[in-house]
Amino acid sequence: MTLPGSGTGNSAGTPIAGLEYRPGVCNIGPAEIARRRRAGHLGLLVTVGTFAALVAIDAPPLARLILVLPGAAAASGYLQARLKFCAAFGSRGIFNLGPIGDTHQVVDVVDRARDRARANRIGLASLAIGVAVALVAAAVPIGA
Numbered sequence: 238m239t240l241p242g243s244g245t246g247n248s249a250g251t252p253i254a255g256l257e258y259r260p261g262v263c264n265i266g267p268a269e270i271a272r273r274r275r276a277g278h279l280g281l282l283v284t285v286g287t288f289a290a291l292v293a294i295d296a297p298p299l300a301r302l303i304l305v306l307p308g309a310a311a312a313s314g315y316l317q318a319r320l321k322f323c324a325a326f327g328s329r330g331i332f333n334l335g336p337i338g339d340t341h342q343v344v345d346v347v348d349r350a351r352d353r354a355r356a357n358r359i360g361l362a363s364l365a366i367g368v369a370v371a372l373v374a375a376a377v378p379i380g381a
Contacts, residue, residue: 256321258332260343261351263321266334274318280311284370292379301374309367316359316366324363327356 256266265273284307291301317323326332330349331340343349 256334258334258341258343260345260348261322261327261355264326264332264334264343264352265317265321265323268335268337269323269326269333270318270321272337273314273323275314277311277314277318280307280309280314283307284311288374291374298375298377301377302371304374305364305367305371307367308370309363312366312370313359313363316362320355320359322355322359324356324359327352327359 256263258264284304287307288301288304291303313324323333326340330343330352332343332352333340343352
């Protein structure tokens with residue numbers, strides 16, 4: 238968020254927990270980062286569990302392509318945590334460096350564009366990773 242006369246920073250113009258809002262670079266703080274990491278863990282568990290279930294029921298290898306969804310979800314969570322950037326927040330033009338739910342609006346048009354571009358890159362990277370996971374899972378010679 239760009240405040241008149243203060244440069245880029247959070248709503249108070251000061252960093253929180255050693256982080257500060259940087260357009261297209263950092264839009265979440267420790268609480269939100271932990272939330273994204275947990276989402277990555279959950280996505281990974283669902284991916285592995287689904288793969289195991291598909292193998293256990295002897296589903297055809299092409300059925301394993303469904304792993305694109307949880308694989309992409311896991312990748313998205315981990316990427317957002319690692320990059321300290323929430324794709325949904327970037328798309329919506331908000332940021333949160335404090336407690337969960339304490340969002341602030343990004344008012345500068347250029348900053349919002351940078352955030353949207355970063356959000357799009359995270360989404361595409363997550364999808365690419367999900368597709369790769371699904372293709373590898375389908376190619377593994379297990380079961381049918």
